[in-house]
Amino acid sequence: xEISYKRDVKISLKSSFTQSERNAQIRVVxxxxxxxxxxxxxxxxxxxxxxxxxxxxxxxKIDDRYAKDSIVSHDKDETSxxxxxxxxxxLDYHLNADVIAIDEVQFxxxxxxxxxxxxxxxxxxxxxxxxxxDYRGLPFGPMPKVLxxxxxxxxxxxxxxxxxxxxxxxxxxxxxTEQVVxxxxxxxxxxxxxxxxxxx
Numbered sequence: 001x002e003i004s005y006k007r008d009v010k011i012s013l014k015s016s017f018t019q020s021e022r023n024a025q026i027r028v029v030x031x032x033x034x035x036x037x038x039x040x041x042x043x044x045x046x047x048x049x050x051x052x053x054x055x056x057x058x059x060x061k062i063d064d065r066y067a068k069d070s071i072v073s074h075d076k077d078e079t080s081x082x083x084x085x086x087x088x089x090x091l092d093y094h095l096n097a098d099v100i101a102i103d104e105v106q107f108x109x110x111x112x113x114x115x116x117x118x119x120x121x122x123x124x125x126x127x128x129x130x131x132x133x134d135y136r137g138l139p140f141g142p143m144p145k146v147l148x149x150x151x152x153x154x155x156x157x158x159x160x161x162x163x164x165x166x167x168x169x170x171x172x173x174x175x176x177t178e179q180v181v182x183x184x185x186x187x188x189x190x191x192x193x194x195x196x197x198x199x200x
Contacts (some may be wrong), residue, residue: 002074003142009147011123013090014179015056024119024121024122024123024124024125024126025118025120025125025126025151025152026116026117026120026125026126026128026146026149026150026151026152026195027125027126027128027150027151027152027153028105028126028127028128028129028130028146028147028150028152028153029041029044029046029127029128029129029130029152029153029154029156030129030130030131030132030143030147030153030154030155030156031131031132031155031156031157031158031168032131032133032157032158032167032168032169032170032190033131033132033158033169033170033184033188033190034074034158034159034167034170034185034188035156035157035158035167035190036073036156036158037071037103037129037130037131037156038071038072038074038077038103039073039074039075040129040154040156041071041072041101041103041127042073042077042078042079043077044101044127045057045079045099045101045127046079048098048099048125053098053099054096054097054098054099054154055097055098055099055100056082056093056094056096056097056099056100056101057079057080057081057101057102057103058072058081058083058084058090058093058100058101058102059081059082059083059084059102059103059104060083060084060085060104060107060108061083061084061085062107062180062182063103063104064118064182065105066114068083069081069082069083071103071104074184078113081103086108086109086111087108087109087111087112087114087115088111088115089101089146090115090119091115091118091119092118094122094124097124098124098125099124099125099126099127100124100125100126100127101127101128101129101153102124102126102127102128102129102136103129103130104129104130104131104142105129105130105141105142105143105146106130106131106132106134106141106142106143107141108142109139109141109142110125110142110145112128112142112146113142113145113146113149114129116146116149117149128146129151130143130146131143132147133156133168133169133170134170134179135169135170135171135172135179135181135188137168137169137193137196140179141179158190159190160190160191160192160195161189161190161191161195162191162192163192163194163195164194165192165194166192166197167190167191167192168192169190169191169192169193169196169200170188170189170190170194171188171189171190171191171196172187172188173187173188173189174187
């Protein structure tokens with residue numbers, strides 16, 4: 001496991017995930033908002049492509065913050081992606097792929113677990129990225145189960161807005177109480193556990 005406290009996360013396939021040519025793996029990048037999850041995912045996607053792998057990228061249709069048909073990091077790194085409503089739709093595309101990359105996994109339901117297992121059983125490597133905790137600091141959607149079945153995990157931290165320590169929670173600064181509320185810096189700030197506790 002590798003943990004970074006920096007905003008500009010510099011992780012390569014060689015220095016994070018181990019390379020496995022024979023065995024399919026489930027690999028997960030997780031952490032709070034603004035920690036570099038999507039940036040890391042895009043970097044790993046590009047490195048797999050450099051190795052000659054066919055990579056198919058997916059995202060939940062609900063996430064249209066930056067672009068409809070691509071995943072985009074906060075600093076505008078981008079790669080094209082398929083939009084899907086339900087995880088099972090990923091299985092319609094997977095046959096020609098070597099690697100399946102899935103962003104914002106927390107927005108899917110628990111059926112993503114069966115999809116990941118089915119893909120790896122068909123010798124496809126799966127790379128997931130998503131928020132492990134919601135705005136209350138509680139496990140987010142299917143992420144606990146995704147982490148439980150993962151072969152490798154990269155757990156990232158952001159930088160606390162108040163004390164500059166390692167931030168784990170994406171604190172919502174609006175009054176909305178739904179678990180899923182799309183937004184960026186106008187709605188969320190990264191906080192460490194101590195600073196979050198002071199605000200409660």
